Amino acid sequence: MSTKLDESFRDSIATIDTEGHRNFIYPQKPDGRFYKWRTILSWFLIVFLFAAPFIKVNGIQFILFNVLERKFNIFGFPFFPQDFHLFALSIALSVVFIILFTVVFGRIFCGWLCPQTIFMEMIFRKIEYLIEGDRPAQLKLTRQDWNFEKFWKRLLKWTVFFLISFIISNVFLAYIIGSDKLLLYINDGIGKHLTTFIILLVFTGIFYFIFVWFREQVCIIVCPYGRLQGVLLDNNSINVAYDFVRGESTNGRAKFRKGQDRTVDGIGDCIDCKQCVLVCPTGIDIRNGTQLECINCTACIDACDMVMDKIDKPRGLIRYASEDQIETGRKFHFTPRLWLYTFVLTVLMVLVTALLVLRGNSETIMLRLPGQTFLTDETSVQNVYEFKIINKGTKEIQDISFKLISHKGEILNNVSEHSSIKIQDKAQGTVFIKIPKSELKNAKEKIKVGLFSEGKLIETFKINFQGPIVIK
Secondary structure, eight states: OOGGGOOGGGGSOTTBOTTSOBOOOOOOOOOSHHHHHHHHHHHHHHHHHHHGGGOEETTEESEEEETTTTEEEETTEEEOGGGHHHHHHHHHHHHHHHHHHHHHHTTHHHHHTOHHHHHIIIIIHHHHHHHHOSHHHHHHHHHSOOOHHHHHHHHHHHHHHHHHHHHHHHHHHHHHHOHHHHHHHHHHOGGGGHHHHHHHHHHHHHHHHIIIIITTHIIIIIOSHHHHHHHHOOTTSOEEEEOHHHHHBTTOOOOOOTTOOTTTTTBOSOOOOOHHHHTOTTOOOGGGOOOTTOOOOOHHHHHHHHHHHHTTOOSOSEEEEOHHHHHHOOOOOOOHHHHHHHHHHHHHHHHHHHHHHHOOSEEEEEEEOTTOOOEEOSSEEEEEEEEEEEEOSSSOEESEEEEESSSSOEEETOOOTTOEEOTTOEEEEEEEEEEEGGGOOSSEEEEEEEEEETTEEEEEEEEEEEOOOOOO
């Protein structure tokens, strides 16, 4: 009977044994073309992750998520709480993109771009291979009694893992409080920033726990992305898939026998070597079909291709393919659902891009002083306002001043003609706006004010101006 009809594997997961205890996975060290490409991409992303908070553009940290002080920098552009609508739209764009990407390409993000996979497979796992050896050596070390060899290898591994976790925690802290502040804290010493150091140790412990013990359980238990596959994937989605048509043929799979004509015997190309299972970091058998534990890491593709080369069979028994492609041989095509997701994604991208382009380099908030009424004389009316100017650009705003645009009048106690606002800084104060009575048509009127820098208009905004009741 074809194993693709056997659904018993769905009753349990490889990381839990029959008694409910943790079953640790010791994957065989992968090798092959996909693994090499993943390694190159992973090291590029690791270098970017570690370098990004220390890169500055026009004095601005390249990436910053300072939730405490509500300062955010994305690729060298500062964002403020006033830009929350952009943040919300960007989140919506990301969600739609993930949905579309998953519908088309499955869980490829997990295998190629996810930080958890990159850290686990490209840093911690490689160190483990270096210290303890490949799968057989690791299994032997785990099963043997504690002796000098086991003690020093485990101690060395755990120490290195802790140091890397500590470094990762420092980098993440640089994303939150800023690299300049982090370097200042390091220079000042632990004593002056004990609370921050304790928090840093807590996060170090979390990373250490994840990469030493929890490992692939993050992808299987914690991360909801795998469960989303059941909703998002269909028979047209491209995944790391086993070609059961070729692998099973009519009489299923069988061990390799030299000189056997497997086509005549109705036996598929799969020789049941289980190399795809041994290299899997989540311990699944990809031949059972799409599973939530699969992170599309391609280790099984590389392992299977190497076996096919040895038995003179064509590669691709395990490959990137959709179930529809495997069953019918038809190529990938866009479904109505994909066209709908693409349309929504395009609209959101255009909207976010337009808002980013139209986003000004400054934002001014001007409100009437609470509890103060207007002042009037025979010819004019005067209101007092509090203002705040935020520099949202990447350059210093110099020689700023306010000017009335919609009405004749004057602004008293104006911003100094030679004042300036530094990058990501703000200026605030009080101004008096005086307008002739002849210019007012209502007791509560909208007036337009312009913010000028070095004589050039950089922003306009409207405010309420109160005056006496106008008798017509």
